[in-house]
Each structure stands twice: as C-alpha cells, then as structure tokens.
Amino acid sequence: MARTFDVVVIGAGPAGYIAAIRAAQLGLNTACIEKWRTADGQYALGGTCLNVGCIPSKALLESSENYERTQHRLAAHGISVSGVKFDLQAMLERKNQIVRKMTGGIAGLFKRNKITWLQGHGRFVSGGTTWKLEVVGEQGSEAIEAHHVIVATGSRARHLPGLEVDNRIVCDNEGALAFDAVPPRLGVIGAGVIGLELGSVWRRLGSKVQMLEALPSFLGAADEAIAQEAWKVFTRPGALEIELGVGVGAVQRSASGVRVDYTTADGKASVLECDRLIVAIGRVPNTEGLGADQIGLKIDARGCIEVDKNCRASLPRIYAIGDVVRGPMLAHKGEDEGVMVAEIIAGQHGHVNYDAIPWVMYTMPEIAWVGKTEQQLKAEGVAYRSGRFPFAYNGRALGRDEADGFIKILADAATDRILGVHAIGSLASELIAEAVVAIEFGASSEDIARICHAHPSMAEVMREAALAVDKRSLNG
Ligand code: FAD
Ligand code: NAD
Numbered sequence: 505m506a507r508t509f510d511v512v513v514i515g516a517g518p519a520g521y522i523a524a525i526r527a528a529q530l531g532l533n534t535a536c537i538e539k540w541r542t543a544d545g546q547y548a549l550g551g552t553c554l555n556v557g558c559i560p561s562k563a564l565l566e567s568s569e570n571y572e573r574t575q576h577r578l579a580a581h582g583i584s585v586s587g588v589k590f591d592l593q594a595m596l597e598r599k600n601q602i603v604r605k606m607t608g609g610i611a612g613l614f615k616r617n618k619i620t621w622l623q624g625h626g627r628f629v630s631g632g633t634t635w636k637l638e639v640v641g642e643q644g645s646e647a648i649e650a651h652h653v654i655v656a657t658g659s660r661a662r663h664l665p666g667l668e669v670d671n672r673i674v675c676d677n678e679g680a681l682a683f684d685a686v687p688p689r690l691g692v693i694g695a696g697v698i699g700l701e702l703g704s705v706w707r708r709l710g711s712k713v714q715m716l717e718a719l720p721s722f723l724g725a726a727d728e729a730i731a732q733e734a735w736k737v738f739t740r741p742g743a744l745e746i747e748l749g750v751g752v753g754a755v756q757r758s759a760s761g762v763r764v765d766y767t768t769a770d771g772k773a774s775v776l777e778c779d780r781l782i783v784a785i786g787r788v789p790n791t792e793g794l795g796a797d798q799i800g801l802k803i804d805a806r807g808c809i810e811v812d813k814n815c816r817a818s819l820p821r822i823y824a825i826g827d828v829v830r831g832p833m834l835a836h837k838g839e840d841e842g843v844m845v846a847e848i849i850a851g852q853h854g855h856v857n858y859d860a861i862p863w864v865m866y867t868m869p870e871i872a873w874v875g876k877t878e879q880q881l882k883a884e885g886v887a888y889r890s891g892r893f894p895f896a897y898n899g900r901a902l903g904r905d906e907a908d909g910f911i912k913i914l915a916d917a918a919t920d921r922i923l924g925v926h927a928i929g930s931l932a933s934e935l936i937a938e939a940v941v942a943i944e945f946g947a948s949s950e951d952i953a954r955i956c957h958a959h960p961s962m963a964e965v966m967r968e969a970a971l972a973v974d975k976r977s978l979n980g
Contacts, residue, residue: 507620509535511849512637512650514626514794516540517551518558519826519838520656521610526846527654528617535648536619537626537639547623547641549610550603551658552827553835556678559606561701563599564681565866568708580905590709596682622646628653628795635799635821652821652849655801655809656842657794659787659827664693667755673780674755674762677702680782686710691764691778693755695722695746697865698784703744704867713744714776716766718785720749725863727877727926729892729912734871734928737908750774755781789828804830814855815845823849837861860943864933869909872936875924875943878914887917891949891972893965895929897980900960906930911969913939913949920948920973931962938966949973 511527513520516538524536540548540555548555571590578585614621624641634649661676663669671679680702686709692699695717707713723731738744749769756763761779768774789808796803802810802818809824811817817824823845826838840856847854865871881888892912895901909929915922925939942952952970957963964979971977 506636506647506649507535508634508649509533509620509651511535511652511654511846512537512622512626512635512648513654513656514637515551515656515658515790515826515828516549516610516621517656517658517826517838518553518835519658519842520551520654521549521613521842522839523654523656523825523842523846524619525613525617526843527849528619530846530850530852532652532846532850534617534619535622535650536614537622537624537637539623539625539641547621548607549614549621550607552660552677554606554610555603556681558835560599560603560681561677561698561705562866563602564595564705565701567595567598568705569868572708577905592684592686592709599681622648625793627793628799628801631799631819637795652823654842654845654849655794655817655822655824655828656826656838657790657828658838659789659833661783662786662788664752664755664783664785667783669783673757675780675782677782677784680706680784683780687761687779688712689714689761689778689780691762691776691781692716693752693764693781693783694718694785695748696784696786699782700738700744700865700867702782702784707744714778715744715746716750716752716764716776717746717748718750718752720769722746722748723871725877726871727873727912727924728879730871730873730926730928733909734867734869737869737928738867787827787833791828806830813858814848815841816848831858832861832863834861834863857944860940862936862940864936866933869906869929870932871928872932873924873926874936874940875922876914877924877926878912881914881923886923888914888923889917889920889949889973890914891969891974891977893968893972893977893980895962895965897968898960898962898965900962901930901965903960904930904962906962911935911965913952913966913969913973915949915973920950922947922949922952925966925969927966929962929965935963935966938963 510532511534513524513536527534622639624639629636690711692715695715703713751767753765762781764776825841827833844854862874894910896907901907911927914924949970957967
C-alpha cells in the first residue's frame with residue numbers, strides 16, 4: 505500500500521525545504537521529493553540557491569572582493585602589499601565546502617523535523633480524495649499519496665535558442681561558478697543581476713569582461729537614480745564594459761573560444777570575441793515532467809504555475825511557491841511563501857506582504873531596495889517627497905574607505921508613510937533590513953528620523969536620508 509502523507513513538497517530549494525520544515529513544525533506528516541544530484545552523483549537538498557545560486561555566488565564574490573581590495577584598496581590605509589596572488593582551486597574548494605556545509609545542514613534539519621526525504625523525480629499521476637504521485641529515483645519508482653501538495657520545483661537558466669550550453673566554454677550560472685581557469689576575455693549576454701554579479705567575480709580575478717544587454721536602459725527594475733549611479737561606478741575605466749540596446753545574432757564556437765555577432769544600439773554590425781561566454785538572460789520555471797497536464801493543473805502564459813495571492817493553484821489542496829510561480833525569482837520570497845502555505849494547510853492565516861520584499865544585488869557597491877521606485881510612483885500619480893543622503897558624508901563609510909553611493913527614501917507627501925527605500929553602497933544588503941521593517945510596520949520617514957542610530961555607523965545614512973525627506977539632514 506502506498507505511503508500517505510499529510511503534505512508532500514516537490515522540490516527542496518529555499519521555497520520547498522522551508523515549506524517542509526514549517527509544515528513539520530505544525531505537526532503535519534511531511535515528505536519532500538528532491539532529484540538534485542551533485543557532480544559525484546549524490547542526492548542533495550537546497551536547490552538552485554544552495555547548489556548553484558545565492559550561496560556559491562556570494563562565496564566567490566567575497567573571495568574576489570578580498571583579492572581586489574588587497575591589491576588596490578589597502579594602499580589608502582598605508583598598507584603596502586606586493587606579490588598578491590590567488591589560488592583559484594582553493595577559492596573554488598572554499599565555495600564548494602560552504603555549499604556542502606549548507607546542503608548537509610538541510611539534511612540535518614529534515615532529520616530533526618522528521619521530514620521524509622524522497623530522492624528522485626516527483627510527478628502527479630492522478631487525483632481523488634488524495635493526490636497520487638510517483639517518485640522515480642535510483643532505487644526505482646515509488647507510488648505515494650498526499651492530502652496536500654506544495655509544488656516548489658523552481659527554475660532553470662534560460663538559454664539562447666540553438667546555442668548549446670556546455671558549461672565549459674558557453675556557460676550558464678552553473679559553469680560560471682566553476683571555471684577551472686580565469687578566462688582572459690569573458691563575454692556575458694545579459695546585464696542583469698547574474699551577469700553583473702558573476703561578471704564582477706571574474707573581472708576582479710583578471711578577466712576583461714564585455715557584456716551585451718538587449719534593453720536600451722540599464723537595470724530597468726531599479727530606481728533610476730540608483731541605476732544611474734551603478735552605471736557610473738560599474739563602467740569606470742578598467743571595470744565592466746557594458747553595451748546596451750544590442751541585438752544578439754549568431755553565436756558560434758571558434759578555435760579560440762566564442763564569436764558573438766550582434767548589432768549595436770545604432771544599428772551597426774559588430775562582433776564580440778571571447779574565451780568563455782556566460783549566458784545570463786533570465787530563468788524559466790520548471791514544470792516539465794511534473795504531470796501537470798495529466799491532472800489539469802493550470803500553467804500561465806509565462807510557464808508559471810497559476811496561483812492566487814495565497815499560492816493556491818487551480819486544483820484543490822495543491823499549492824505552488826517560489827520561482828515556479830509569479831513574482832520575483834528571489835530565495836526569500838519563496839521562503840516566505842513556503843511558510844505561508846504550510847500555515848494555511850495547518851488551518852492558520854499565513855500571508856506574504858509582497859510590498860515588503862527586498863531586492864539585493866551583491867555587486868560592489870551593493871544595490872538594495874524595498875517598495876516603490878520613483879518612476880513607479882510617478883506612473884501611479886502618487887504625490888511623494890524624496891530624501892537622499894550620500895555615504896561620502898558618513899564617518900564610518902570614510903573610515904572603511906567605502907564612501908560610494910547613497911540612500912534615498914520616498915515617502916507619501918500627505919501621510920509621510922515610507923513608500924520606497926533605495927540604497928547603493930557598501931553593506932546596502934544589510935542596511936536595507938531597517939527599511940523592510942519600516943515598510944512592514946507602516947512607518948513614516950519621521951519615525952526613522954527619530955530613532956537613535958549608533959555612531960559611527962553606515963546606518964546613520966538611513967536616518968539622514970529620512971531627515972532629508974523633510975529637508976533637515978543634520979550632517980549634510
Ligand atoms: P530552486 O532553488 O530552483 O529549487 C527547486 C528544486 O526543485 C531543485 O532542487 C530541483 O532539483 C527540484 N525539482 C524540480 N523539479 C522536480 C521534480 N519534478 N521532482 C523533484 N525535484 C524537483 N536569490 C536571492 O534571493 N538572493 C541571491 O543572492 C540570489 N543569487 C542567485 C545567484 C544565482 C547565480 C542564481 C542562478 C540565482 C540566484 N538567486 C538569488 C535566485 C534564487 O536562487 C532562486 O530564487 C531560488 O533558488 C528559488 O527557490 P525555489 O525553491 O523556488 O527553487
Ligand atoms: P535578469 O532578468 O536579472 O537579467 C537578464 C538580463 O538579460 C535582462 O537585463 C534582459 O534584458 C537581458 N536579456 C534577455 N534576453 C537577452 C538577449 N537575447 N540578449 C541580450 N540581453 C538579453 O536575469 P538573470 O541575471 O539571468 O537572473 C535570473 C534571476 O535570478 C533574476 O531575475 C533574479 O531574480 C535571480 N537572481 C537574484 C540574485 C540576487 O538576488 N542577488 C542574484 C542572481 C540571480
């Protein structure tokens with residue numbers, strides 16, 4: 505007889521494994537199906553985020569930033585260094601160890617919470633009073649049943665039609681996190697978040713990086729002032745070379761690497777030649793082989809599983825969360841959806857505040873925001889006031905020699921309620937947490953302005969930006 509669970513989660517990325525843990529915490533008999541295998545064939549938990557996404561990319565960003573800082577930024581502190589070298593294999597091994605530690609940690613959490621890990625590919629077979637599923641793994645296939653199913657199958661890299669990704673010369677995120685040597689000339693298609701983060705890693709380690717972006721504007725989702733500042737810093741001489749508004753044509757493997765034919769923004773034919781190429785043009789939701797059509801689960805025009813605001817799919821007792829549904833493809837958005845649906849299944853009132861989800865890019869300077877951009881407020885006809893304060897006037901930023909960038913706060917003109925906070929600068933990823941709390945609690949800019957911030961700290965820039973909304977910054 506088939507094993508029957510209260511909840512079966514398909515996929516153990518950040519959305520799925522958090523949903524499974526929360527469901528188990530709430531006393532539900534929970535299983536999680538995961539098919540991910542490491543290069544040496546071991547099944548692993550953690551999904552894209554832990555294996556080939558957030559965690560390994562941040563490890564390499566940190567290592568490469570340390571190398572660049574040691575080479576170029578210590579002189580300002582009166583420290584001279586010579587003969588600075590790096591060992592790429594050691595850097596990659598450090599990254600791999602962090603990944604192993606984190607994915608192994610989830611296996612431990614599953615054990616502690618008595619979650620059954622079903623290793624293999626999961627798919628729907630049929631419905632009824634329970635959902636019937638099949639798990640196909642190394643040990644063969646197993647039929648299981650579930651009262652509730654949470655689909656958390658995530659996403660994979662979008663590839664260019666007709667261009668084979670071998671993850672050696674032509675790479676998506678997986679290959680780009682594991683180059684065995686620093687490519688002297690690195691091409692990147694797509695100047696979005698993956699292109700900028702991974703382009704930064706390899707540039708710091710010595711690659712000449714050329715990026716081709718289809719859109720005529722840079723970082724379209726960010727606040728325009730932030731995007732302009734980022735453009736200024738990222739494209740300084742010797743930094744990233746980014747061409748906007750290009751039309752990528754034929755991409756061919758050549759004897760020396762890759763040749764990309766493209767048209768420039770003003771319509772001229774041009775060629776990019778590089779040793780390795782990263783294709784970072786967005787991600788596609790994973791729904792193939794899921795048996796969605798077999799049970800009539802609706803998929804929307806963009807390939808996402810159709811869900812309502814509570815992540816309920818089109819069929820009873822089926823939920824979908826994370827990258828496989830609408831909304832930003834961010835690990836923490838999926839985690840929050842995981843908690844929400846587990847609580848709803850357990851009869852509680854789970855919810856996600858989609859207006860308070862932070863975005864972070866771990867470039868240097870970092871970029872982080874929450875809430876509305878200035879261009880969104882203009883388009884919506886909302887009357888707002890804006891306050892902005894630079895890190896260059898902050899003692900801690902100067903002491904750390906990290907004085908690029910600023911924080912900008914947008915507040916409702918009538919109520920002063922904070923509508924958006926936008927930061928570009930060192931530690932923006934950490935500083936944004938204060939703004940997320942403020943938006944979640946419906947705070948005004950006056951609230952932030954009246955909260956005591958430690959001195960000297962980068963966080964004082966948040967307070968000064970809040971004061972600037974009312975044109976009364978104290979230090980600038
Ligand atoms: P995934 O993490 O993709 O996990 C889905 C899991 O489901 C996978 O393990 C897959 O094997 C499994 N699966 C799929 N189908 C089946 C099936 N039928 N049966 C069994 N198992 C199945 N986001 C951030 O918030 N911050 C970052 O810094 C960040 N950095 C990133 C860097 C890179 C290079 C990349 C590629 C992404 C990054 N992201 C980041 C995005 C983040 O990784 C995703 O938003 C997140 O992983 C989505 O979580 P998920 O659980 O929905 O899906
Ligand atoms: P993205 O959407 O951030 O950027 C893709 C870029 O490629 C866009 O600017 C797009 O205009 C461009 N593009 C698309 N087709 C093109 C073409 N044919 N030629 C040239 N340019 C083209 O996607 P991504 O960088 O692949 O990242 C995928 C997702 O992963 C992101 O949307 C994000 O949600 C997530 N992610 C998040 C983080 C983070 O939170 N720090 C880091 C990495 C990835």
